[in-house]
Amino acid sequence: MAPKRQLRVGKEWMNAGDAEKLLREAMRIQEEEDARHEGHKQSFIRKYVFSIDHKWIGIQYGFTALCFLLFGFSLMLLMRLQLGWPGHAFSIMKLLGESRAPGGVLLPEAYNQLGAMHGTIMVFLAIVPLAVGAFGNYLVPLMIGAPDMAFPRLNMASYWMYLPGGVVMLASFAATGGTAQSGWTSYPPLSDIATEGQTWWLIGMIFLITSSLLGSVNFIVTIIQLRAKGMTWMRLPFFVWAQFVTSFLLLLAFPPLEAAGVLQLMDRVARTSFFLPSGLVVSGTKLAVAGGGNPLLWQHLFWFLAHPEVYVLILPAMGIIGEIIANNTRKPLWGYKSLVGAVGFLGFMSFVVWAHHMFMTGMGTVISAFFQTTTMIISIPSVIILTALLMSLWGGSIRFNVPMLFALAFLPMFGIGGLTGLPLGLAATDIHLHDTYYVIGHFHYVVAPGTIFAMFAGIYYWFPKITGKKMNEFLGKVHFWGSFVAINGIFMPMFAQGLAGVSRRLYDGGIQYHHAKEIAAATNPFMSMSAWALFAFQIPFILNFFWSIAFGKKAEANFWHATTLEWAATTSPPLGHGNFAVIPVVQRGPYEYSSPEYPETDYLPQHHVIGAPPATAGGGMLTAAAVAQREA
């Protein structure tokens, strides 16, 4: 029988279980004191709805974003039914209503709506809020040893701008003529003259952008100002660096889109012509507008946001993967300084590559050459990051748990996504590939088996931290392997379709087009079946998630034996108020695994003082001692 872990509390030694009880009691007393101090007990609404605690806001973000992720995914499932079996009647399509799918046959304009909203919801309502709003909010203050975000009320406002933005987007499905149908990029003039849903889309976007701006300011100030003593810049976990750079991207890239959104809104409701050229003929009729505007202006403003946005999607994912790889290889991240430098350079470069999305707009060769060059340059830091993460595996004693499986899958999947982007960054090859399924394959490899897998890795990894419960490994592995196979079944054939010249915007997947019909018929049904299989393999995750919250076994505080503060210096779940009973003092870098300085265990927490009671006791135990001392 293993000896019971002993901890010193005050001047006495006691076992870990008793120390934990003592800590809980101390927390309860502290909460009561805080409530007395504030003169009232927190109401339900204040605690759970309009909360200012970064952890609860993170959970709010996470739950909402996961719901949107599922919703955005379900729109895609309907699209894939249509693409796989064009024009067939499906009972499930009837859910869309008679005006969108009479008799269960999806109409082309409804397909466009599904496409536009799939992109919008996945990018702006699911992945960014999950990667930044949920993971960032919950973890950044814990990882840097801060009691909360710098501006808790701003943090709350950020969530409460995000949620109405999402509600407006959902409400737009009820607009006359349906929701937005001009793609997630909303290119004018098409979007300027589109049905009412586009106006709702713009209003929703203005909410979402405002939410991101509020969040990003908060992250930047928090990371600069609220780091615990000893948490120098080069001791920050890689995840925090990734969030820091991401916040700058959000802060600097979103305002041009917000401005563009307002201009487009004016075009639609105040009859201005910012994006409408003179003499525009629509369906054979000259449009009665002032004209003189420029549709290309929108493309520049949009991509000035949307390319950095790609890195907003991928950087937090890389941060998560970095944490999980270091933890599960039980060795420090390889090339930490290179990683930090690469992330910073990536963030900077992401502002000067946007026009590689616009090679087909007829811009001059000089400008094309500039953007091709910057695009090739930006691939260098991406390769550095991927290489450093791969090198981190070398010689590690790898634990193949569920978060690590997702993290390991991320590496080749992001690799495929990144490398297939290079031909799109060169004008000569982009001319052939532009607007084909190749592009869809490329960015989905980056975002779906890339970022979304990283999000799953993060959920499995930090679930014990957030809930204090374990997730089921078997269901997790079913989820992983099924998703891994199915997701490749969807996206790999897209490269072949794209090279064959199949346009990405065809309602029937190309079956009516001479050059596309053979490959469309050969691949689309298989891809659609893979999409539905992917859905089926999310069921174990959903069940595991809720089942583990309700009935999961209790997880110890530092479940993965990690070194970073969120695991090592507080309980699971962390203390409700202020995160840490005593703000930890950081002694070293974030990835001191298998350190020869500390042979007792294979991990040396960032705040642990060598010579103090063993760190194996897990999170909170050291602080428990301090709390007990304070109480005495």
Next chain:
Amino acid sequence: MSMKKFVSLMFALTFVFVMACGKGHEAASKEQEGEDDEAAQTATATATNTAGAPAAATPAAAAPAVADAATLSGTVKFAGAAPKPAAIQMSADPYCQSQHPNGQGAEDEEVIVGPAGELANVLVYVKNAPNGTAPTTPATIDQKGCRYYPHVQAVVVNQPIQIKNDDATLHNIHAMPAVNSQFNEGQPVQGMVANKKFDKVEMTPFRIKCDVHGWMKSFMAVMPNPYFSVSKMDGQFSIPNLPPGTYTIVAWHEKYGQQEQQVTVGAKETKQIAFSFKG
């Protein structure tokens, strides 16, 4: 609940879910077959109705029965040399081309002049007649062989309109009224029917077009009463059940514009009038 039990339960639920979906799919397939049958019937019926009548006139809507109602009829003529209809190049959509072997029936319908100079597709309506109620019989627009049937028609405000696609290719119905709400809807499957109505008076005909097949266009006016008619291939039109009175009669043609005439009709009178458009 133990984990084992939970997993078994979930597998069972998943199995039920998959079975349910499978059944749904079968049902969907059956519905599809049913629809195909219906589509075939519709296609046959339309073929019978429209054979040999490329520019079918709108059947006059049922006018309210008036005891001493008059009838206004007449002919629209074309003055001058009839223009030769331009051939429509349909090769962009092989299906459309296959419906017109050797280019038969693939001619522009803008000006259709009969052998004796009769002008078809002229909408004749009474400008200042009393309002009437909308008939319940739907007006129809058929898309067949990548053409619209009829080419010109009028409906009464709130009269149901049935738009059918008899082609095995995608059409979209893009109605472009100035007063009523526009709509633009696709019909990807043969036999699909869309039901529409316009709720405001719009006497100047507006275009209804297909954005997929640029040559497909049709015109529609929305009237406050059923006192209108469209000239047939023989240039004839007839407006029955018109209450006695003095009216302004308008004749509208998509290329040659519109003309007006003042007419007084007495009780039970059958009055003949004539319009003539110059090329």
